[in-house]
Structure formats: structure tokens, C-alpha cells
Amino acid sequence: MVRVKSKILLKRKVFMLRSKRTIIILTILIIIAASFVVYRNCISEEGIFDNVLNGRSYNIYEIQKPISFTAFIEPDWIPENENEVIELNKEIGKAGRVEIILENVMHRGNDIYFSFNAKPFISFHDGEFLYHYEFNEDGAATSYFLADAYNVYDKNSNKIDVGQKGFGPISKFSFGIEIKNYDAIKEGFTLEFNGGILYRYTHKLR
Known part of the structure; x- marks a missing residue:
């Protein structure tokens, strides 16, 4: 037992x-x-930026509208063959603490397409970012695109027509130059950009 x-x-x-x-x-x-x-949600850059854009715990202030920068696009960055993509990820300008990055250039057959991103400056307490929308008082956002955002000039300062234009998502932007103008840009060209809105954010508890 x-x-x-x-x-x-x-x-x-x-x-x-x-x-x-x-x-x-x-x-x-x-x-x-x-x-x-x-x-x-609170510490990673992705989480912080998501909270900022969705109005959670942060105040947003407009700094500059639009931003402007000028950059020379090197001949080596322009692909010669159809479907060729040149990955660059090169900083070509700056707006406040935001870095303007030329991500890649693609030969799409009908045009040469240039894709950019504005890398935000992110910290928990404050930061800066480029956005293609205006924040309204009711919390909604309205798109902000300028018709003359892209101005392109060849090495002789002759203006070149810009074809397709793109804005977004978030801080990305892009444009194309039709293939008929390839000879005008193959030795490099100057880009003057005027577009987007530079914002600053601060944490509400700061």
C-alpha cells in the first residue's frame, strides 16, 4: 500500500x-x-514608417513642396540592349536628410525607363521622408503630381521629351525616354526634378 x-x-x-x-x-x-x-511596430524602420503614414503616435510637418534636385545621368548607366536592366542603387541627390537613389535603368524596347527611390531618414523620435501625397486635416491624403516634374537635357543643353511618368508607391518615382531619343541620351544627360513633398515627423511623446 x-x-x-x-x-x-x-x-x-x-x-x-x-x-x-x-x-x-x-x-x-x-x-x-x-x-x-x-x-x-515600434522599433523597426518599417514599423515606425508605417505608424507615421497611418497617423499613429506621430505628428507630420511639411518642410518643402516640391523638392528639387539636379543630377547627371552617366552614359554607363544607360542600357544598350532590349530587356537589359542595369542595377545601380546610386545616390544622385539629397533633400534634407532624405537620399535620392537611382535604383535601376531598364531598356524596355520602346523606351529607356529610370526608376528612383527616396530613402527616408527614420528614427524612433523623428525623421524625414518624401511623399507624393498631401495630408489633409480629415486624415485623408490627396495625390500630388506636377506635370513638369521631370526636365531632361542632353549634353548640349537641348531639352528632351519625357515619355511615361510614374509616382509611388510611397517615395518611389520613375520616368521613361522614348527609344527614338536614345541617341540624344546615350552620352549621358542632365535631369532636373521638381516634385514630391518633403515631410518631417516627430513622436507625440517627445
Whole structure:
């Protein structure tokens, strides 16, 4: 009888130890998951920027409208063959603390297409970013595109027509030059850009 009771007590102890271990493991997993959510939403650059754009915990101020920069597009950056893509990711300008990046250039057959991104300056307390929308008092956003945002000139300062234009998502922008104008740009050209809005944000608790 004593042996039976001892076995029962032993089984209970083992069960309790296993239960405690399970609870500890689950608690650790919950803490890790919660920490990841906090990091993702409040600390990571993606989380901070998402909170800024959605009006969570941040105030947004307009700094410059539109921004302007001038850059020379090198001949080596312009693809010669159809479907050729030149990956660059080169900084070609700056607006405040925002870096203007030429991401890539693509020969699409009918045109040469240039894709840019404005890399935001992000920190938890404050930062700056380029956006192609105006923030309204009611919380909505209105697109902001200028017809003359892109001005392109060849090496002799002759103006070249710009074809397709693109804005977005968020800080990206792009334009194309028709293939009939390839000879005018193959030795490089000057880009004058006037567009987008430079914003600053600050945390509401700062």
C-alpha cells in the first residue's frame, strides 16, 4: 500500500514538474512573440514608417513642396540592349536628410525607363521622408503630381521629351525616354526634378 502511494506521489510530482516546465516554455514563447510585435511596430524602420503614414503616435510637418534636385545621368548607366536592366542603387541627390537613389535603368524596347527611390531618414523620435501625397486635416491624403516634374537635357543643353511618368508607391518615382531619343541620351544627360513633398515627423511623446 505504501509503495502504491509512493508511486502515485511520484507521478504527481513528475506531472507537476512537466506542467511547470510547459508553463515556463509557453511564457518564454509569449514574451518572445510580444517582443517581436513591439519591435516590428515600434522599433523597426518599417514599423515606425508605417505608424507615421497611418497617423499613429506621430505628428507630420511639411518642410518643402516640391523638392528639387539636379543630377547627371552617366552614359554607363544607360542600357544598350532590349530587356537589359542595369542595377545601380546610386545616390544622385539629397533633400534634407532624405537620399535620392537611382535604383535601376531598364531598356524596355520602346523606351529607356529610370526608376528612383527616396530613402527616408527614420528614427524612433523623428525623421524625414518624401511623399507624393498631401495630408489633409480629415486624415485623408490627396495625390500630388506636377506635370513638369521631370526636365531632361542632353549634353548640349537641348531639352528632351519625357515619355511615361510614374509616382509611388510611397517615395518611389520613375520616368521613361522614348527609344527614338536614345541617341540624344546615350552620352549621358542632365535631369532636373521638381516634385514630391518633403515631410518631417516627430513622436507625440517627445
